[in-house]
Amino acid sequence: MLRIYRYLALASAVVLLLALAMVAWFYHQHAVLNLVEISTKHNVGLNRVMLNTLWSKYGDYLISARDLDGPTLRARPETREIHETIKELSAGVNVLKVKIYNRDGLTIFSSDPAQIGEDYSGRAAFMAAVRDGEPSSALTFRDRFSAFSGEVFQRDIVETYVPISIEDGDILGAFEVYTDVTDIKQRIARTTFNMLIGLFAIFGALYGVLVFGIMRRAIAPIRRASNQAAKIGPRSSGVRLPTSGMPWEVLPLVTAVNLALDRLDRALDAQRRFAADSAHELLTPLAVLGAHLDTLNEKKVATALRQDVDAMTDVVHQLLDLAELESEGSVINETETVDLREICVEVITMLAPLAVRDGKQLALSGTEDMIMVKANARMLHRALRNLIENATAHTPPGTRVEIQLDEEGVVRVTDQGPGVPPEGRDAVFHRFWRGDGETGSGAGLGLSIVKRIVESFDGSVTVSDAPGGGACFTIYLVKI
Ligand SMILES: Nc1ncnc2c1ncn2[C@@H]1O[C@H](COP(=O)(O)OP(=O)(O)O)[C@@H](O)[C@H]1O
Ligand SMILES: [Mg+2]
Numbered sequence: 002m003l004r005i006y007r008y009l010a011l012a013s014a015v016v017l018l019l020a021l022a023m024v025a026w027f028y029h030q031h032a033v034l035n036l037v038e039i040s041t042k043h044n045v046g047l048n049r050v051m052l053n054t055l056w057s058k059y060g061d062y063l064i065s066a067r068d069l070d071g072p073t074l075r076a077r078p079e080t081r082e083i084h085e086t087i088k089e090l091s092a093g094v095n096v097l098k099v100k101i102y103n104r105d106g107l108t109i110f111s112s113d114p115a116q117i118g119e120d121y122s123g124r125a126a127f128m129a130a131v132r133d134g135e136p137s138s139a140l141t142f143r144d145r146f147s148a149f150s151g152e153v154f155q156r157d158i159v160e161t162y163v164p165i166s167i168e169d170g171d172i173l174g175a176f177e178v179y180t181d182v183t184d185i186k187q188r189i190a191r192t193t194f195n196m197l198i199g200l201f202a203i204f205g206a207l208y209g210v211l212v213f214g215i216m217r218r219a220i221a222p223i224r225r226a227s228n229q230a231a232k233i234g235p236r237s238s239g240v241r242l243p244t245s246g247m248p249w250e251v252l253p254l255v256t257a258v259n260l261a262l263d264r265l266d267r268a269l270d271a272q273r274r275f276a277a278d279s280a281h282e283l284l285t286p287l288a289v290l291g292a293h294l295d296t297l298n299e300k301k302v303a304t305a306l307r308q309d310v311d312a313m314t315d316v317v318h319q320l321l322d323l324a325e326l327e328s329e330g331s332v333i334n335e336t337e338t339v340d341l342r343e344i345c346v347e348v349i350t351m352l353a354p355l356a357v358r359d360g361k362q363l364a365l366s367g368t369e370d371m372i373m374v375k376a377n378a379r380m381l382h383r384a385l386r387n388l389i390e391n392a393t394a395h396t397p398p399g400t401r402v403e404i405q406l407d408e409e410g411v412v413r414v415t416d417q418g419p420g421v422p423p424e425g426r427d428a429v430f431h432r433f434w435r436g437d438g439e440t441g442s443g444a445g446l447g448l449s450i451v452k453r454i455v456e457s458f459d460g461s462v463t464v465s466d467a468p469g470g471g472a473c474f475t476i477y478l479v480k481i
Contacts, residue, residue, distance in 0.1 A: 006220055010212045017204055025197045032189040033140065036182055040159035041138040044178040048163040051090055051099070051176065056167065059083055063101060064173060066109050071118020074109060080117065083110050088149060097148035097158065098179040101165075104131055104172060113147045130162035130175050137162050140182070148179075157186040222246040226255055236327065238266045277324035283317045312442030319446040322383065323432075326453050336458055338481045339381060341372040342406055348385045349404060352393065360398035363389065367406030374410045374478035376458045381478075384454040384462075385412070387447040388474045392416035394441055395472065410460075410480035417471040421464050429464060451476075 056063075062079045074080060087099050101110040106122025121127045130137045138161040145154050163176045226242040233240050241259045244252060291310050297303040345365060353363050392402040395418030405413040421429055421436070428434045430452040435445040448462075451474075455462050460478040467473040 006216060009216060013208065013212065017208055021197060021200050021204060024200060025193050028196060029189060029193045032192070033186070036185055036189065037138050037140050037159055040140075040180050040182055041136055041161050044138070044159065044161035044180055045136050045163050047091065047094060047096065048161075048176045048178055051087060052165060054086060054090060055083060056165075060167075063103065063109055067103050067105060067107055069118075074117045075114050080110060080114075084112060087112060091149070095181040096178060097146060097153065097156070097181050098177075100177040101174065102127065102131075102177070103174040106131075109174075112149055115147075127162050127175060127177075130164050131172055134164045134166060134170075134172055136164065140186075146179075148181075153181070155183075156181050157183045219248050222248070223251060230258070233262065235269060238269065273324060273327050277321065277328065280317050280320040280324060284314070284321075287314050287317065308442070315442065316444040316446070319444065319450060322450050323446065323453075326380075326450065326457075336375055336377055338373050339376045339378045341374045341376070341381070341410060341412060341478060342368070343371070344378060344381050345385060345404055345406060345412060348382060348389060352386065352389050356393045356402070359393070361393055361396055362401035363393070363404065364401050365404045365406070368408045370408060372406060372408055372410055373481045374458075374460075375481055376460075376478055380454045381458070384451045384476065385414075387451045388414040388476070391447060392418070392472070392474070395419065408480075410478040411475060412478075413473055413475045415467040415471060415473045417467070417469060420466055420470060420472045426464050430462070 059079055059082070062077075066074060066077075066079075069077075083101070091099065098112050099110075100108055100112070100116065102121055103109055106120055106124070106127055108116050108119040108121060111117050111119075126137050126139060129135075138159055140157065140159050143156050143158055145152055146156055146158065147153075158179050159182050160177060160179045163178065164172045165174045165176060166172050222243065222245070226247065229240065229242055241262060242255050244255055244259075247255055287310060291307065291314075294303045294307050294310065297306075349363050349365055356363050389402060389404065392414050393416070396402050396416035397418065400417040403413075403415045405415070407413070425434075425436060429436075430448045431445075432449040433445040434449075435443065452462050455476050455478065458478060460476060462474065462476050465473050465475070
């Protein structure tokens with residue numbers, strides 16, 4: 002699964018770091034190039050001064066010395082004199098070493114005497130300077146280096162070959178000047194580092210705004226839409242995904258889903274209306290059938306058939322109840338504050354005569370006070386009636402059904418019948434589920450209606466064993 006948010010955040014972080022590293026690298030390279038260029042100019046200038054001073058006095062010697070070898074050159078008095086002059090000239094300037102070559106690459110002089118007499122004709126930089134007549138420079142790092150002042154360690158050095166040419170333009174040899182640029186190089190490194198930190202801070206802040214501000218904000222409408230979508234069910238018709246603030250790229254998907262929901266809603270609505278209409282249409286023929294039964298001469302048959310017709314009428318009524326519960330704008334949505342005790346009394350008053358007729362009793366116990374709960378009076382009445390009718394149907398003649406009230410918004414309906422076995426305690430609340438060997442006239446809809454009703458009031462219903470055997474159905478409601 003591609004996690005766009007994380008992917009973009011990571012990718013842009015990597016790109017940003019790379020870009021910063023590149024900027025720092027370019028800056029560093031540029032600064033070092035500048036350093037070499039400035040050092041070269043400095044070395045060329047210095048060299049000009051040395052040449053002016055030395056050439057008039059030692060020019061001939063430097064040209065003619067080409068046949069001498071190292072030891073001889075070292076022993077010459079000119080070598081020491083040149084050394085002194087150069088040392089004087091470069092006092093206070095960060096020059097570490099100076100060498101003078103003739104045009105064949107022979108080291109005629111070096112401030113490091115050991116190098117006098119060495120042949121440099123093979124050096125590309127030297128040859129380039131002598132051939133093109135242009136100074137050439139390189140920046141190098143030396144672990145140790147023998148300078149005027151003795152050995153020095155870990156130095157950055159710009160070494161410049163400067164061609165020696167007198168008025169007529171002939172190149173007579175080359176100077177090589179070594180300048181110490183360690184300090185400047187370190188300053189460049191420091192500046193680069195500081196710049197990197199600064200850029201990192203600025204771009205880090207921008208990145209934060211981009212990733213955590215803008216991107217999170219762009220994704221927020223999608224999250225909102227997902228939460229909304231999670232709430233959509235068959236009973237939440239009319240709920241649509243919000244389109245406001247939705248990213249343009251996602252909008253077509255959201256709009257398409259909303260249109261699909263429109264179509265589903267219409268289909269669902271048609272189906273519900275069909276169920277309700279069918280149930281309703283059945284009531285009239287059942288009523289007519291009942292009326293015809295009354296005219297039958299065979300009273301025994303008529304009574305038996307009458308029971309069946311009544312049972313069928315009950316089922317049709319339950320189907321109508323279900324259709325109403327499912328329909329949009331159902332009264333179930335009009336929750337109010339009702340007195341649980343009052344409704345229990347109403348239902349018991351209504352059902353008690355029927356129970357007594359069958360040799361059973363209904364008993365109300367618990368608090369005498371009002372118990373205000375969140376519910377709808379008509380629907381709560383229907384739920385309680387279902388539970389008490391079931392209990393009366395299952396409790397044996399001569400026993401009683403107890404309705405206990407609890408001031409926390411709980412009501413228990415307990416009978417002394419066979420109870421509901423543990424494996425059936427979930428299933429009893431499913432539509433059309435009936436216990437094994439159930440002979441009553443129902444269709445298994447009653448408890449599913451009860452569950453649906455109490456859940457719409459944010460309540461719940463459970464079944465357990467009554468203390469002395471029998472079933473105990475408990476409705477929990479939200480107390481106001
Ligand atoms: N008080 C009870 N004691 C024992 N079994 C019960 C009780 N109430 C319900 N049941 C079981 O749950 C089933 C479903 O009940 P219900 O949904 O009311 O449908 P119906 O009453 O139409 O059968 C019943 O068939 C019965 O097996
Ligand atoms: Mg029932």
